[in-house]
Amino acid sequence: MNAAENLSGLEVQFASQHPDLPSEADIRAWVGxxxxxxxxxxxxxxxxxxxxxxxxxxATYRGRDYATNVLSFPFEAPPGLDLPVLGDIAICAPVVAAEAKEQGKTASAHWAHMVVHGTLHLLGYDHVEPADAEEMEALETSILGGLGFPAPYAENDP
Incomplete structure (x- = not known):
């Protein structure tokens, strides 16, 4: 099955008034x-x-009273129920924009990274332990490279 067929169940909701948002088509391509x-x-x-x-x-789900770039909420089906639901991702537009600027990245590159990062979390990847972080970062770098973006964790020259 190709990525487009996999994305029939992707819903993109724009609840932000930020002026520099990616298109739904871009988000679909990154998840794909x-x-x-x-x-x-x-x-x-x-x-x-x-x-x-x-x-x-x-604050509600992580006990941290600040906006963060991306939050992933993997779906956990009740026992005996098999549904093709990965979960939900929330991405905070003003935080992503500020981080892109601070890190010297294009908005598009950072948005793609946040979408890829959040989707990998829904698939069970994590970065708590160093070995897991290394695996997840390598996968992010590979996926983003395939999309034409630079490595997300590369040091930027000032």
């Missing part, structure tokens, strides 16, 4: 690059939020 080659169609929602909603979600 992560899911390409998977045999089953998967359902997920990506919600682009402003700082108030991002802060509220981070």
């Amino acid at each position: 690059a992560v899911l390409d080659g998977r045999a089953e169609p998967l359902e997920l929602t990506i919600r682009v939020v402003d700082e108030d909603e991002g802060r509220s979600l981070n």
